[in-house]
Structure formats: structure tokens, C-alpha cells
């Protein structure tokens with residue numbers, strides 16, 4: 024066996040093997056050299072010559088060390104031609120060789136399953152705790168009005184309410200239009216064109232506007248609350264606040280919750296108007312119902328209770344979104360990945376709970392005959 | 394002597410605030426070069442300009458023969474593999490363990506086998522004075538000093554020819570800091586690396602730094618060996634080196650050498 028390669032040259036003599044190391048024994052060449060070394064079978068006597076090595080780094084020397092030890096356990100190894108630097112590097116690395124292995128933090132399937140279950144339960148308990156804390160904070164908040172931080176509340180009304188107007192206008196206009204458009208065809212079949220107003224009026228004010236608004240706000244503001252509070256947790260801003268005696272409930276969570284509880288009903292009101300405009304627009308296009316006719320009919324048939332029911336849902340939805348957003352933010356642990364996880368969870372949970380809450384409203388109101 | 398880094402008339406400003414005003418310096422191959430200056434003098438910003446995280450407002454920066462202002466994407470990517478950077482606050486990846494942080498570049502850029510990568514990671518961990526156990530911890534589970542050490546191990550992972558260190562010894566205990574100095578010195582001698590380090594540590598300046606520059610008043614007010622810098626009568630140099638404490642440290646060191 025006689026190989027002539029850039030990094031290793033092997034001479035097979037009668038009673039021993041001579042390995043000539045050459046070239047650059049460095050990081051990027053390591054895999055190639057490693058493959059060549061693997062082909063050498065241990066011998067009784069090996070002479071390893073380093074006079075041809077032009078460059079080396081710690082990975083090259085570590086590779087040498089691994090094979091040196093392996094060969095040595097099988098026979099005699101004589102090293103020649105190494106420089107002082109190479110020897111010192113060898114000593115430095117030898118000194119820093121750790122025998123024990125680094126603990127691996129990989130978890131098996133069963134472990135993960137168990138962990139997820141326990142964590143799920145844990146989150147539930149923590150959320151109950153959070154809700155309790157929130158309730159007490161609320162009560163204390165209103166019994167000592169000095170606590171109320173108007174500046175923060177108005178700031179968040181602006182951030183979560185006013186800046187959401189455009190997107191809410193767009194979505195509710197489109198939804199209003201789609202409702203009219205879709206039902207126009209069916210209604211026209213029965214010659215019941217004008218009932219489009221009843222249908223759009225009730226469905227938009229009572230159900231659609233609150234839901235659409237809540238979903239948009241959950242995606243916009245709920246996620247923002249989670250990400251911001253989560254980042255504050257990672258940078259230890261929350262710990263700093265606590266040590267200064269600033270309760271995060273009063274400084275972060277309640278202002279956001281209250282702001283959203285004020286903003287959401289107003290946004291729903293706005294969505295009602297724009298949604299109605301959308302449906303009016305589609306009705307005039309498709310069924311030739313004039314704007315005047317539409318508005319007259321609306322006043323006749325839409326009893327105000329539907330509108331109020333839609334508005335009343337606002338604070339409830341807002342509370343859910345803000346609480347879940349803030350709670351998820353506080354659940355962020357110390358790595359950045361968990362911000363992403365919690366933000367997703369925050370949006371998914373709040374949309375689900377908003378819809379569940381809406382269903383609950385439906386059931387209760389129907390039972391009460393409203 | 395070959396220049397590894399050359400900063401020419403660097404201007405850095407944020408709006409009206411000027412941080413560097415026509416600042417120039419040169420780092421030669423194989424030297425340990427210090428950057429010294431008061432808090433807020435713009436040391437970290439200068440370092441960021443050297444490693445292409447920030448573009449200077451004006452002026453030219455050359456690193457390893459590349460002009461950074463019009464470097465191509467490919468060249469920039471190659472250049473980034475040739476250096477190691479230790480950030481002032483560690484900047485470890487929080488979702489990876491210490492060992493994974495150190496291993497990352499080895500895994501992405503080289504074909505080294507898992508077993509050898511583990512060997513490399515373990516020696517780096519030990520070199521910076523951490524235990525094997527620390528390799529399995531996440532950054533949030535580390536102490537301040539451990540973060541510094543882990544970040545240094547990550548900077549050393551690829552055996553870079555050029556090492557940028559932002560206050561490497563701050564946050565380390567004095568013994569750890571001296572071991573660190575010894576390690577840097579050893580690596581420089583064995584591998585011929587060039588080191589640019591920002592430091593306030595008098596002992597590092599006295600013992601391992603070959604040449605350094607002093608940043609003050611938006612300029613380099615003194616550059617060169619310790620003897621050269623001490624010639625300067627700039628107030629910062631006076632304040633930093635010509636007080637009882639600094640003199641004491643110096644004498645201690647001279648005694649230790651003898």
C-alpha cells in the first residue's frame with residue numbers, strides 16, 4: 024500500500040510503517056485527512072514524521088491526538104520532525120482534554136409527552152392564579168383611583184385602537200359586501216330583495232362586527248402584548264420593575280386590559296358602520312336598492328338591542344384578548360424561541376376563546392329570549 | 394509589516410451626534426492590539442464597523458485586504474469565516490446549549506465528524522476555564538462570568554486568524570482574567586493570530602497588549618506601545634495611567650517579571 028496524497032504520505036517498510044504528515048492540517052482539511060487516517064491499520068511499529076506540515080490548528084492537532092492514542096494502544100509509535108509550536112499546541116490541548124462527555128439535553132418521545140401534559144396542567148393552574156391576581160388588582164385599582172395610570176391607558180388606546188381603524192375598516196367593509204353579495208342571489212329568487220337589509224343589519228351588528236374586530240385585534244394587539252412582555256422578561260426588565268416595587272399588574276397588564284376594554288366596543292361600533300356601508304354598496308350594485316331605501320328599511324327593522332348586544336360583547340372579548348396576551352407574555356422563559364411559541368399560542372388561544380365566548384353569548388341570549 | 398486592519402478617517406455620527414471624527418488606526422499581523430477609552434468613547438461602535446455590523450458615515454475600513462465599503466457578498470461571507478468575535482454581552486444563542494453554540498459554525502462550515510466536533514468543543518470549553526457540565530447548559534442557566542467564557546469559546550471555535558474581543562476580561566474574576574490573558578498569548582504564539590481587544594483591564598494592557606490606541610474626543614489621541622502612549626499628556630492618558638493605582642499595578646508587574 025503506497026499512497027501519495029497532499030496531507031499524508033505512507034511508506035510501508037518491512038518491519039514498520041512510516042507516516043509523513045504534510046501540508047495544512049487545518050479545520051477545512053480535517054475531514055479529508057480523517058478519511059485517510061481511517062485507512063491505516065495499526066502496526067507493531069509506526070514512525071510518524073511531521074517535518075512536512077506547513078500549517079496546523081487545534082482541530083488538526085486534535086485529530087493527530089486521536090489517532091496517536093489509537094496507534095499507541097496497538098504498538099509502538101515514534102514521533103519525529105515536529106516543531107516546538109506543534110509540541111506546545113499538543114501540550115495545551117492535552118491539558119484541556121476532558122474525558123467526561125458533555126451532558127446532552129435531548130428528550131425522548133415519552134419524556135416530551137409527559138412534559139407537555141404536566142406543562143399543560145401547569146399553565147392551566149397558572150392561568151387561574153393569574154385570573155385571581157387580576158381580579159384583586161382590578162378591585163384595588165378602582166378602590167384607589169390614584170393607581171389608575173391614565174397616561175398608559177390612553178397610549179394603549181391609541182396603539183391598539185386608533186391605529187387599528189384602517190385595517191378594521193377594510194375587513195368589515197369587505198365582510199359586509201360579501202354578506203350582501205352572497206345572499207342577494209338567493210333573496211332575489213323569492214323576490215325578497217329588501218330583506219337583505221334585515222339580514223345584513225342583524226348579522227353584522229350582532230355577530231360579525233364584534234367577531235371580526237376581536238379577531239383583528241387579537242392578531243394585532245394580543246400578539247404585540249405577548250411579544251413585548253416576553254421580551255421584557257428575557258431582558259429582565261420585569262425583574263427590575265418588581266425590585267423597584269412596580270407591580271407589573273399595575274404597570275403593564277391592567278393599563279393594557281383597560282385600554283382594550285375601552286377601545287374594542289368603540290372599534291365594534293366603527294365596524295358596524297363600515298360593514299353596513301359595505302353591504303349597502305353591494306345591495307345597490309346587485310339588487311338596485313338605493314342608499315336611501317336601505318337606510319329607511321334599516322331604521323324600521325333593526326331593533327337597537329342587536330346593536331347593543333354586539334357592543335356589549337366588546338369588553339368581554341377585550342378582556343380575554345388582553346389577559347391571554349399578557350399571560351402568555353409572562354410565560355416566556357429565558358430563550359428567544361419561547362417568544363415565538365408564546366405569541367403563536369396567544370393568538371390561537373385568544374381567537375378560540377373569543378369564538379367560544381361568542382357561542383356562550385348566543386346560548387344565553389337565546390335562552391333568555393333576547 | 395503587513396496590515397490586517399486599517400481604518401482611515403472614519404467618521405461615525407447619529408444625526409447630529411458625532412462619535413468618531415476622522416479617526417485612523419492600523420493593526421499589524423500577529424499583534425495583540427488594544428483599544429482603550431472612556432465609556433461611550435465609541436470603542437464598541439468602532440469594532441462593529443470592523444466586523445461589518447455597522448457602516449461608517451464616512452471613511453474607509455480595510456480588513457484582511459478587503460475594502461469593506463464595496464466588498465461583494467461572497468467576499469464578505471468568506472471574510473466572516475476568518476474571524477471570531479466576542480461580544481461585550483456574550484450574544485450567545487439562547488435556544489442552544491453552550492456546546493451547541495460552540496459547535497454551530499463547525500457543523501455548518503466543515504465536514505468534521507460529530508465525534509471530532511465533540512472533541513474540539515470539549516477542549517475549547519476547558520481552555521476557557523469551564524467544566525464539561527457547563528456545555529450542557531443553556532445561556533439563561535449561566536452566570537455572568539460563564540457567559541463571557543462560553544462566548545469566548547464560541548469565538549475560538551474555528552481557530553480564527555483574527556480575533557475581535559470586546560472587553561473579554563470584564564466580568565471575570567482576577568485569576569480567570571489572567572488565565573485568559575495567558576491563553577490569548579499562547580494562541581497568538583502558536584497560531585500567529587491577530588487580536589483586536591477592547592479593554593479597560595490594566596493588567597491585560599501591561600502584560601499582553603503589544604500596541605494600543607486611546608480613543609477620546611472622537612479621535613485616537615495616542616497610539617503605539619505602552620511607552621509611546623505614556624508620552625502623551627492627554628487628560629485621559631494622565632487620568633488612566635498616571636494615578637497611584639495604575640503605577641502600583643505596573644510596579645507589581647515589573648517585580649513579578651524580575
Ligand SMILES: Nc1ncnc2c1ncn2[C@@H]1O[C@H](COP(=O)(O)OP(=O)(O)OP(=O)(O)O)[C@@H](O)[C@H]1O
Pocket residue numbers: 407410412430431432433434435436437438439481
Ligand atoms: N444606535 C445608536 N444611536 C445613537 N447613539 C449611539 C448608538 N449606538 C451607540 N451610540 C452612542 O455612541 C457612543 C459610543 O458607544 P459605544 O457602545 O461604542 O461605547 P463604548 O466605547 O464601547 O463604551 P463602553 O466602554 O461603555 O462599552 C455612546 O455615546 C452611545 O450613546
Ligand SMILES: [Mg+2]
Pocket residue numbers: 436437438481559
Ligand atoms: Mg462597549
